[in-house]
Amino acid sequence: MIHLVDPAHPGEVLKELFLDPLGMSAGKLAGQLRVPRTRIERLVKGETALTPDTALRLSRFFGNTAEFWMNLQYSYELEQIRRELDVSAIEPLQSSQAA
Template sequence: MATTRKPTHPGCIIRHDYIEPLGLTVTGLAEHLGISRKHLSQVLHERSKVTSGLALRLARAFNTTPELWLNLQRKVDLWEAERDTPDLDKVSPLPGVAEDGTEAR
């Protein structure tokens, strides 16, 4: 496991870097994004994930890239999976596979 601190959820970034400084409301932002207030609230409270579709909407609204939002979500997902996948520590590289993932010669 590379990091012990959980990566920041995209919902936290939306709250602290956009909603608060721009004086937005959850209802207003949800309407602007074309999603339900309930769904946006779930993302903001880290109970829901940023999907590809939401990443596209956020990128347009905040003049960023969809990759930014998907990468933030991916980091959270992988961090959680490293802790929640049973017996992950028992899986090792297959014989003949080099450290960089290519076939060893």
């Protein structure tokens, strides 16, 4: 399957679409979210995954939904595993096998 657009890491989206336009640092955001500075710094660098805890905090702060943030993470992880995992040896279930 060909994917024309690779999903961005949630940290990249956070940096490019939220922090940079606001002129806000990862450390400043971390303070606003009441989380360790390193959590947001590592997220922005793509070194760590977005957690549901952070997604809820970001959604509250930026006025969007936790699902928005978690869907970014899900899409990113799914694309990464598609690149790494070869499932071609798995035979699809045939309708005659389902019975």
